Amino acid sequence: MKLVREDFVKLVLISLISAPPIAFMTFDFMFPNVSTPSFGKSLLLVFLLSILTGMPSGYFTKRTDLAMVSVFFYTAVGYALAVLFYSAPYTLYDLENLLPAFYYAMFFRFTIILLWLFILGGFMGTMFGQLVRDWIRREETGLVFAERRKT
Amino acid sequence: MSILEKAKKHWVTVTLYIVMSLFFLGACLVSMNTYGAIAQAQQDIRLQNPYDDAEIVQHGNLNVSFSVEVANPSRYTLHIYTLSWYATLVNSSSTTDRITSIGEDYVGPTKYFEIPAKTTVNLTYWSIVSDPTVFSKLFGFINYSAGLGQSYTLETLPYTHVFSVMAFIGEFEHEYTREGYLNDLVTVMLTYSSTEEEA
Numbered sequence: 001m002k003l004v005r006e007d008f009v010k011l012v013l014i015s016l017i018s019a020p021p022i023a024f025m026t027f028d029f030m031f032p033n034v035s036t037p038s039f040g041k042s043l044l045l046v047f048l049l050s051i052l053t054g055m056p057s058g059y060f061t062k063r064t065d066l067a068m069v070s071v072f073f074y075t076a077v078g079y080a081l082a083v084l085f086y087s088a089p090y091t092l093y094d095l096e097n098l099l100p101a102f103y104y105a106m107f108f109r110f111t112i113i114l115l116w117l118f119i120l121g122g123f124m125g126t127m128f129g130q131l132v133r134d135w136i137r138r139e140e141t142g143l144v145f146a147e148r149r150k151t
Numbered sequence: 152m153s154i155l156e157k158a159k160k161h162w163v164t165v166t167l168y169i170v171m172s173l174f175f176l177g178a179c180l181v182s183m184n185t186y187g188a189i190a191q192a193q194q195d196i197r198l199q200n201p202y203d204d205a206e207i208v209q210h211g212n213l214n215v216s217f218s219v220e221v222a223n224p225s226r227y228t229l230h231i232y233t234l235s236w237y238a239t240l241v242n243s244s245s246t247t248d249r250i251t252s253i254g255e256d257y258v259g260p261t262k263y264f265e266i267p268a269k270t271t272v273n274l275t276y277w278s279i280v281s282d283p284t285v286f287s288k289l290f291g292f293i294n295y296s297a298g299l300g301q302s303y304t305l306e307t308l309p310y311t312h313v314f315s316v317m318a319f320i321g322e323f324e325h326e327y328t329r330e331g332y333l334n335d336l337v338t339v340m341l342t343y344s345s346t347e348e349e350a
Contacts, residue, residue, distance in 0.1 A: 018172065027183075060164075
């Protein structure tokens with residue numbers, strides 16, 4: 001199937017709106033003592049929130065392949081945001097970065113499990129989102145036909 | 152149907168979606184602000200106005216003292232972990248007694264001490280030297296220096312003062328052994344040495 005302009009716009013919007021939870025979870029996973037509120041490195045909470053974050057992708061995108069691609073997109077944007085937040089003292093406050101080696105160690109070495117949870121949770125979320133949308137549509141259709149039958 | 156029309160149709164879901172996103176964006180900004188404040192505190196917390204003195208007191212004893220201010224202009228309480236002060240006399244010409252200990256003080260983690268936010272605390276240490284063995288070493292240094300054309304008294308000897316403080320910023324608790332990298336984030340290590348003349 002061909003991609004239309006609306007699909008791209010939707011991908012961009014979903015990538016931007018779904019990115020903050022991913023950015024927060026990444027930052028919180030690295031620095032649980034600094035972040036507010038903190039999940040305290042609970043992978044279960046991260047996984048559940050990943051599912052919740054993925055749900056809008058499925059809910060608003062009819063095409064499953066596009067919904068799943070959007071998971072990659074918003075995870076990438078969220079991750080980039082987390083790296084930006086880590087750079088905040090350096091970029092915003094004009095301070096020397098405390099631990100420059102963290103860019104490599106924290107964001108590229110120790111986060112395989114985290115990324116895996118974001119993607120897997122995101123995929124599951126898209127499916128749940130689509131299920132919820134289909135269920136709502138079925139209910140709406142059922143209600144409409146029920147009203148017609150009455151009349 | 153355009154995206155805007157679809158959003159209007161599903162306004163409840165879209166609103167919830169945006170609220171969730173804004174909540175986490177806010178959490179990110181608050182966390183980033185905290186992180187920035189910690190980084191700023193790392194820069195601002197400092198030692199200042201170091202002062203050392205030596206004077207002859209009663210019974211011919213020697214009082215060697217040192218004071219320094221720990222300035223904490225940050226918005227976080229500084230929890231002191233260790234404080235240490237060492238006063239020595241370094242005799243480079245001696246092969247056996249190169250360093251003569253004059254006084255020392257150490258406060259470990261068992262004794263709770265904190266410096267509240269936006270305050271400066273003055274710390275003063277002193278040691279009374281009365282040990283004849285130490286005095287003999289000091290006079291040995293004075294006599295040796297006199298032979299080289301440098302005149303010293305007990306009060307003007309070049310005592311070396313080394314002060315160091317290790318503290319934690321705020322209440323950012325974590326597992327100190329498993330999450331070692333977080334120690335560096337909230338730990339302040341400050342050292343003063345009179346030989347370096349820099350606080």
